[in-house]
Structure formats: structure tokens, C-alpha cells
Amino acid sequence: MSDVLEKQVRIGVAGAGVFGRNHANKIKANPRATLVGIFDLNAERAVALATEMGTKAFTDLSMILAEVDALIVATPAIAHGGVARAAIDAGKHCLVEKPLAATAADADILCQHAAERGVVLQAGHQERYIFQAMGLLELEERPLLLEATRVGLPSNRGADVSVTLDLMVHDIDLARLLFRSEPVSIKATRLAGKPENPDAVEAVLTFEGGGEARFFASRAAEERDRRMTIGYTGGEVAIDFIAKSFRDGPDFGLHPDFATRIPDPMGAATADFIAAILGERAVAISAADGAAAVRIAEAIDTVTRA
Template sequence: MSDVSLKQVRIGVAGAGVFGRNHANKIKANPRATLVGIFDLSAERAEALASEMQTQAFTELSAILAEVDALVVATPAIAHGGVARAAIDAGKHCLVEKPLAATSADADILCQHAAERGLVLQAGHQERYIFQAMGLFEVEERPSLLHATRVGLPSVRGADVSVTLDLMVHDIDLARLLFRAEPVAITATRLAGQPDNPDAVEAVLTFEGGGEARFLASRAAEERDRRMTINYAGGEVAIDFIAKSFSDGPGFGLHADFATRIPDPMGAATADFIAAILGERQVAISAVDGAAAVRIAEAIDTSTRKDL
């Protein structure tokens, strides 16, 4: 469904946490959007963020859905599937923070219901914009090996789902795009945390057509580290996400000024979401891709439990 008649897209935010605040700021900053309100089950949290954003607080999901054209889902990850499904079934477009849902079954349902209703369903894998700004997606050659490390300090945020769904899902999504294929083999080891909710995981994915991705994700580390190396026939691309620097070993002509080319990935995602609602472009980050990342993350978590 293309809402080309809309001039101002009325958007609500579900979730009054850190990501809810970030998304609300981006909506307020976009001249083609109106921030209708903040929904949270906690009236105190909803009212605090709504007051800060000079908008309305909602504690009933049905109430905010009655007032909006679209909803950004930034609740705890465990609730993504239920909140987004309610919004889609109410005929509202959705941008859902990663992961798209906490289970692949719920993610598939979201894709199906959005497609049936002709609604925009965008996954919140904003790190794609960074790779796009680097020029990595324009490289035609497939890599042979990818190493991704994404570790951080202990945090309760995101702990309602595994570290695989919370953090590693970013690198899963990026690896799928670079290898242009699905994994045909997955092995994984839980390094910390509970079997049903690990806090540190190592995983190895072998991709169809060749190539391997090795991931380390942790939310139980003593310091932050976010790096990726991508090996090609002509050399290695090495990225330090914290320092916002990289080396272009193969000489692909990648953009060293990527951080200035895309200073605000979340703002870009918000603009693309609005443009898709208005029928000006296809969805920037498809829900099908978001669901694929959830499916692989789920398989990784299943693999960590095989030896129990």
C-alpha cells in the first residue's frame, strides 16, 4: 500500500528506553514526520519521554495505533513480534528495531502479514548504511573469509534475548549481504551465560558457494571491541568500528571518509522509512532480510546447546 496522498506521516514510538528516545529524536528532526506519541507499558517511562519530546504518552497499544500511520517498535526485543504484529494487523506501517522478532516463526508471521496488507515493514539493521558509505556493497568479488568481533561491557539492555539476537545479528546481516548467499553449515559455542540465554557466543558459518564467516559476540567483556576483517583474493579489508577507520588492502577504492558520508545512519533509516510509506522508494532494509538474520541467529543458538 502506497500512501502517496500523505504529506506528513504520523509516527508513534513503542518503547521509552534508549532506542525509543533515539528514534523519537530522528522522527522529530524529519520535516515530513509528526511524532504522535510514545507508548510504554510503564506510565512513568512513557510520560517522561513524551514530556521530553513534547508529545503524548500512551500506555495502551491500541490507543496509539488509532492515532498513527506508522509505528517504530523499539521495545525490549522479546516484545518486538507481538507489538509489530498488532500494528501491522491494525493496518500500520512498521520500522522494527533489530532483531525483527525474538523467534524466526514470529519474524515470518510479520513478513507474511505485512505483505498481505501491502504495508511497509522495515528492519532496523542500520549498520548497513555504514557499509554502503564505505562502498563495500559495490565490490563485486565475494570474500573468502570474514571475521567479526562485537563485544561490550555487561549490560541489562538487550538481555531479554541471547547475545546472538542482541548483538551478533548485526554481523549476520552484513555477512549475508557480502557473501550474497545463505549459510549451509553452522557451528557455535556458548562462552558465557545460561544455555537458553547466552551472553557470549562464538560461531562459524559456511556459505553456499564457498566462504566462511567467524563471529564473536559478547556482552560480558571487560572492554568494548568492534572490528571486522574481510579477506578477498587481493588482500584484506580491516574495519575498526569504534575508531571509525579501516584499511583497503585489495585497493577497491573504498571511501575512507565513510563516517562523514553517513553521519547519521538512524536518521537515514527514518528518512527511507518515510519515503517508502509515501511510495517514493522500495523498503530500504526488507523484513525478509531481517527474518533471515533471525533464522540464522536462532540456528546459532540451537547449535550452542547441542553438546548439553
């Protein structure tokens, strides 16, 4: 890692879709990073995004890995495990968009290989930065009840995995942060889509200590809706992620200006990833946390098929 300290971090992006473009823009905007190139198995897509970003296109993963210090994995979710494992086994640091992998087994393999090779593996749960900006992560009190709705319009993006892994996984990660424990029971129902790949799911998780989380996620709706209500002994914190507003019912002294405190969560994640690579801080969003969210999402999907 010492040679990395003497120069900018050379980062590549795997995946030439919407998230690949977003991540490429964040790399280009960071003065401590160099965007080495874009990898995609589809040559036309790789060339198009690489041309837009003023960088090189790759259709061979081994070729881009030979030129980078780190890789951001923004491929379809089904490929996260394989692409990230190849990068890690090549000694490259990785930031993997959520979900960390499409299965809990693959997520655990990534964690194990990253630890064995001493590389940074950061999970792409960027919405944590929003909670941090609100001040929610500083609260000592654990919630009694959390209710989350995450609804999107019909789209092919993310459809390679269940809506649980595609959308609900965000709220699973946030709930684990707030309850600071693991679920001890899961109830879930598939509301739309195929049993092996549902498009709408509701789930109820009971956490250690008795707290309860109720999730609803859908990618088959007519309009977007992303809200969360968190109940404490003194009242409710109500968040509207689309309107970027919330109500601090218990009067915890949370920050109503959270949207201006963290205007660019993905950019913040990129900066933290680079800082971890350079040894300046611990990994901001650990691979273990990313794997835990995948494990819970997989358990929910298993219940919906029962």
C-alpha cells in the same frame, strides 16, 4: 495510502528506552514526519520520554495505533513480534529495531502479515548504511573469509534475548550481504551465560560457494570492541567500527571518509522508511532480510545448546 501522501507521516514510537529516545529524536528531526506519541507499558517511562519530546504518552497500544500512520518498534526484543504484529494487523507501517522478532517463527509471521496487508515493514539493521558509505556493497567480488568481533559491556539492555540475537545479528546481516548467499553449515559454542540465553558466543558459518564467516559476540566484557576483517583474493579490508576507520588492503577504491558520508545511519533509515511509506522507493532493509538474520541467529543458538 493516498491520504498519507497529502500530509506528513504520523509516526509513533513503541518503547521508552534508549533506542526509543533515539528514534523519537530522528522523527522530530525529519520535516516530513510528525511524532504522535510514545507507547510504553510503564506509564512513568512513557510520560518521561513523551514530556522530553513534547508529545503524548500512551500505555495502551491500540490507542496510539488509532492515531498514527506508522510505528517504530523499539521495545525490548522479546516484545518486537507481538507489538509489530498488532501494528501491522491494524494496517500501520512498521520499522522494527533489530532483531525483527525474538523467534524465526514470529519474524515469518510479520513478513506474511505485512505482505497480506500491503504495509511497509522495514528491519532496523542500520549498520548497512555504513557498509554502503564505505562502498563495500558495490563490490562484485565475494569475500573468502569474514571475521567479526562485537563485544559490549555488561548491561541489562538486550538481555531478554541471547547475545546472538542482541549483538551478533548485526554481523550476520552484514555477512549475508557480502556473501550474497545463505549458510550451509553452522558451528557454534556458548562461552558465557545460560544455555537458553547465552552472553558470549562464537560461531563459524560456511556459506554457499565456500566462503566462511567467524563471529564472536559478548556482552560480558570489560571494554567495547567492534571490528571486522574481510578477506578477498587481493588482501583484507579491516574495519574498526568504534574508531570509524578501516584499511582497504585490496585497494578497491573504498571511501575512507565513510563516517562523514553517513554521519547519521538511524536518521537515514528514518528518511528511507518515510520514503517507502510515501511510495517513493522500495523498502531499504527488507523484512525478509531481517527474518533471515533472525533465522540464522536462532540456528546458532540451537547449536550452542546441543
